[in-house]
Structure formats: structure tokens, C-alpha cells
Amino acid sequence: MEGAAIREKPNIWALLPVKRLKGAKQRLSPVLSEMERxxxxxxxxxxxxxxLRHAWGLAGVAVVTADTEARNLARQHGATLIGETDGGxxxxxxxxxLTxxxxxxxxxxxxxxxxxxxTAEEITTLIDAHPPGPAATFVPARDGGTNAMLTTPVDPFPLSYGEGSFARHKAAAEAAGLATASLVLPGxxxxxDTPEDLAELLRRGAGGHTMDYLLASHxxxxxQQAAGNSSGSEQ
Incomplete structure (x- = not known):
């Protein structure tokens, strides 16, 4: 019971930024229509x-967006809404x-x-692995971005998302005196972002709303047929 009390002490909030859904993911334009994207x-x-809703250890989820549909989906799943500024x-x-x-x-x-x-399991793993005290725990993207980042305190350094952001965020955390940890969590x-990413998703063949959509919409x-034809033409 003593250990459980310690684990429940942090007040961890998830922040989920969402850009405009309509016509999102422009880099997928070569393979998907605007409606499909x-x-x-x-x-x-x-x-x-x-x-996020089913992960253990979160006090709440806040969605940062100006998109009407994203705000509606956030409300349906019990998330708090924070307005998006115009500065990126x-x-x-x-x-x-700061909020x-x-x-x-x-x-x-x-x-x-x-x-x-x-998955809720991977998010819980990330939370469990977070060091005590001032700390930053990262899950880097395959291309060097920052797909997930947990920090204590909430805002220990300015954010620097963009190409290669993982290295910048880790350096900023270390400069701020935070303990750092990096995790390999496949999900x-x-x-x-790219057709290659989409191909990898299809290769893994997992469940969820995304795979349901890709399968139901054909x-x-x-x-997969296009990839097969391309492979055959190269032989």
C-alpha cells in the first residue's frame, strides 16, 4: 500500500495537440485523396x-486544437479542451x-x-519508467522526432518540435538539470507521415480504428496491390 501511495502522487496530465483534420497529412497526397487523409x-x-483514456497514472487528458471535429471527439472521450494559438x-x-x-x-x-x-499499456510503461524528481522521459520517433515526452515539472524548457526534435529536447532537458530516460516502445x-510509414502500419496489421478504416474503405x-505491382515491375 505504501508503494501504491507513492505512485499515485504525481499529477500527470496528457497534452494531445491536433491540427486541422480536413486535408491533414499532406505528405500522404501521392497515395491518399484529401477525403482519405x-x-x-x-x-x-x-x-x-x-x-490515453485507458492508460494508468494520468490525472486527465487535454486536447490542444482549434479544429471543430477534433474538439467534438475530445469531448466525447472526456478530454479537456485548450485552445490553439496562431504561432504554431x-x-x-x-x-x-502554462495552463x-x-x-x-x-x-x-x-x-x-x-x-x-x-496503446494504454505502452503509455503506462512510459509513466512507470519516468524517474522521480525533475526528469524527462522520451519515446523518439523512427526519424528522430519526439513522439512522446513526459516531463516533471510541466514546463522545464521551451519546446522545439520539428525535424530532429528528439536530440534538441534531450539536450534541453539535460541543460535544465533534468534526469533523462529514453524508451523503445514500438507502438x-x-x-x-509518409507512404512508407503507412506501408509499415499495414505490414504490422494491428487492430484499432485506423486499421478498421483502412480495411473497410479498401x-x-x-x-497493398500497388506495392505488389511495384515490386513485380522491379524484378
């Missing part, structure tokens, strides 16, 4: 919301972290909405 973004957001992702999240701090949060877990293989490491079949 919109539906894919919506399905991935649902998968992440469900993973880093400014929006920095402002959101959480003012409301008494001790830690912030930033997770992005394009992680269709995210959280796969963000969907997008998966079309992409």
Missing part, C-alpha cells in the same frame, strides 16, 4: 484518445503547459495524434 487523421486521433505547434504547447501548471499539474505527457499503434514510435487493399 481526413478520415485517416480522424481514425488515428480516436486510437490515441482511447489509449511549439507556441501552442508551451501555452498549454496545466496554473491548474496544479506537476507533470505533462505530450503525445501526438498520428500514432495509431499507441508509440510509429507516427504516420485503402489497404489498394495500397
Amino acid at each position: 481526413t478520415e485517416l487523421a480522424r481514425a488515428m486521433l480516436l486510437d490515441v484518445l482511447l489509449a 505547434l511549439n507556441e501552442a504547447l508551451d501555452n498549454a503547459r 496545466l501548471h496554473a491548474q496544479g499539474a506537476t507533470s505533462a505527457l505530450i503525445v501526438h495524434g498520428d500514432l495509431p499503434l499507441a 508509440l514510435q510509429l507516427d504516420i 485503402v489497404a487493399t489498394r495500397l
Whole structure:
């Protein structure tokens, strides 16, 4: 019981930034129509919301967005809403972290909405692995981005999302005197930005809203056939 009391002490809030869903994921334009990209973004957001909702150790989930549909989905899943500023992702999240701090949060877990293989189990693993005291725990993306980041306190350093952000965030955490840890969590490491990412998702063949959409819409079949034809033409 004593150990359980210690584990329940941190007030950890998840922050989930969501861009405009309509026409999202422009880098997938070569293989998906605008409507397909919109539906894919919506399905991935649902998968992440469900993973966060069922993870152990979170005091709450706050969605940072100006998108009407994303706000409606957030409400349906019990998430708090924080308005998005006009200054881009880093400014929006920095402002959101200030909001959480003012409301008494001790830690912030930033997770992005394009992680269709995210699970409650992996998020709980991330929370459990977070060092005590001032600390930052990361799950880097396969391309060097930052797919998940848990910090105590909520806002120990300015955010620097963009290409290669993991290295910048880790360096900033160390410069701020935080203990750091990095985890390899396969579900959280796969963000969907490119046709190659989408192919990897189909290769893994996991469940969830995203895979349900890709299968029901026949997008998966079309992409797999295209990949087969491309492979055959190279032989």
C-alpha cells in the first residue's frame, strides 16, 4: 500500500495537440485523396484518445486544437479542451503547459495524434519508467522526432518540435538539470507521415480504428496491390 501511495502522487496530465483534420497529412497526397487523409487523421486521433483514456497514472487528458471535429471527439472521450494559438505547434504547447501548471499539474505527457499503434499499456510503461524528481522521459520517433515526452515539472524548457526534435529536447532537458530516460516502445514510435510509414502500419496489421478504416474503405487493399505491382515491375 505504501508503494501504491507513492505512485499515485504525481499529477500527470496528457497534452494531445491536433491540427486541422480536413486535408491533414499532406505528405500522404501521392497515395491518399484529401477525403482519405481526413478520415485517416480522424481514425488515428480516436486510437490515441482511447489509449490515453485507458492508460494508468494520468490525472486527465487535454486536447490542444482549434479544429471543430477534433474538439467534438475530445469531448466525447472526456478530454479537456485548450485552445490553439496562431504561432504554431511549439507556441501552442508551451501555452498549454502554462495552463496545466496554473491548474496544479506537476507533470505533462505530450503525445501526438498520428500514432495509431499507441496503446494504454505502452503509455503506462512510459509513466512507470519516468524517474522521480525533475526528469524527462522520451519515446523518439523512427526519424528522430519526439513522439512522446513526459516531463516533471510541466514546463522545464521551451519546446522545439520539428525535424530532429528528439536530440534538441534531450539536450534541453539535460541543460535544465533534468534526469533523462529514453524508451523503445514500438507502438508509440510509429507516427504516420509518409507512404512508407503507412506501408509499415499495414505490414504490422494491428487492430484499432485506423486499421478498421483502412480495411473497410479498401485503402489497404489498394495500397497493398500497388506495392505488389511495384515490386513485380522491379524484378
